[in-house]
Amino acid sequence: MGRKLLLEHINVPGINTLAVYREKGGYRAVEKALKTLTPEEIVEEVKKSGLRGRGGAGFPTGMKWSFLAKPEGVPRYLVCNADESEPGTFKDRYLMTHIPHALIEGMIVSSFALGANTSYIYVRGEMMPQIRILERAIEEAKAAGLLGKNILGSGYDLELYVQPGGGAYICGEETALLESLEGKRGNPRIKPPFPAIAGLYGCPTVVNNVESIAAVVPIINDGGDEYAKIGIGRSTGTKLISASGNLVKPGVYEIELGLPVEEFIYSDEYCGGIANGKRLKATVAGGSSVPVLPANLTLKLANGDPRLMSYESLSEGGFATGTMLGSGGFIAFDEDQCIVRNTWNFSRFYHHESCGQCSPCREGTGWMEKILHKIEHGHGTMEDIDLLWDVQRKIEGNTICPLGDAAAWPVASAIRHFRDEFEWHVKEPMKSQSTNYGLANYANPIEKAPEEVKSQN
């Protein structure tokens, strides 16, 4: 059994209440931080822990905190990004629903470390039930003297508010989120200046994902060094993985980073294998934005070694043979799924969610959706596949925010690894409307690479 730091008490009845959460050791981190540590010491612990942003980018959290500007007389803000909208990702919703106090506790410790006296949790508007849960938890914490003026007699004041979004994927991008929190359209800002210098209301601001903030609690309780012992290499600690698609047991799992992908998919402790006795065709390992991989490259690296659930191992081989851990949204496709149809679905999503600010993304996502619709519905030509490749190349890297890249990568990887399936749709337009291409050779084992290739890695 892997260690659980966030979900250890998830099945304890009443863990969503302050009383039970405290009984299970909750709010120890607030006591420790406010009574025995300085803000600088907390930042140092988080740096030592090696914690990397759990929202998708994987940027070291401690380093992000250390960039925060501290001009005299200017308020600083901590904003929690709970705008979870990446297809395949539902861990934050799960955590907030069941253990809201884990997030509140993390917010108190993190706000204290950053010197913020007002903090916001920006929750996507569709999560109204979670907003109500968080507001109730905040009231409980406030009544217990854990929020408000002079918390636990430490002299530190903090007000915590929940802000609903309005339904826009783009607001998961931190500067779009800040625009939205200021009551505007969610158009990402041009950086620099980064939020650490000029964020909410032009003041220094840190934006962190729900899971990152919740992870600060065990880091403070056990120390950064202890946290860093879990995991593998620069992928320290545990990670919440949202598992969906054609799995026996989809759901949210807390894993120690470094777990073999094969074990995650097939062991009974985690997903329990592919549903209905089917075989695995492909996976999207880190939310819809990361490259899709065929089954063989999901389970093994190009050199034949097992692939692990870690930032480094999942991206091993670059985009040629690898993918990314991203937000940990793990989607499994069985042999009956159509890669072209799914890529079209994802393209429609990005077209729908593009904010419209940058032409390559606004126009390109629409083109990709149209071309993929055409191929999927049996009207495509071979040139369309090349055109699609060309369009995605022209979006990637040419936009203000990463939504453009996120829209391009699934398309690029689908063509890279599944080009034969696209060509089959073109060559067999009628057949492709009633049957699927199937598993083809995507699950065939990878030949063990010769020693000289291995030693280069």
Add this chain to the structure above:
Amino acid sequence: MLKVEETQPVEFSSALLAKFDEIVKRYPEGKQKSALLPLLHLVQAEFGWTSVPAMDKVAEYLNIQPIEVYEVASFYTMYFLQPKGKYVLEVCRTGPCCLVGAEKIMDHIEKKLGVKEGEVTEDGLFSWRGVECLAACGFGPVLQIGPEYTFYENLTEQSVDQLIEDLKNKDLRQ
């Protein structure tokens, strides 16, 4: 079709205005525009949609220009700029839900309600539409119904039928 006069003036109740006052307090002085998204949610929960007169009143309340409200309401997908049915069934139509049958569920709802996506049933009770990822991929197919945004997970054709029946009965009781 449900008929609502677009120019019909709206009045905000004192209870609603009290909620507005409470929300505006969350932000620093002069930053009351931050309350715009939460206020529009409250308006929609009260009136079923965000009409132009309602948006104008929100602008007046927040001391901002009406266009600042329109541009926000039209950017975010949750605000209805047209009247909808009393219950809007919003079904997730994104990848992971489609892997487990979301498209079939949408076809079924369309047949069951007898209206196309975005339209309102004759009795004014129901609308439906496909929406993008609702962050419940492991429990798909899913749908949500505002203004509480209750989630219904692991949908089957039978559970959707039951849900629609329950909502009809609930409405008769009210």
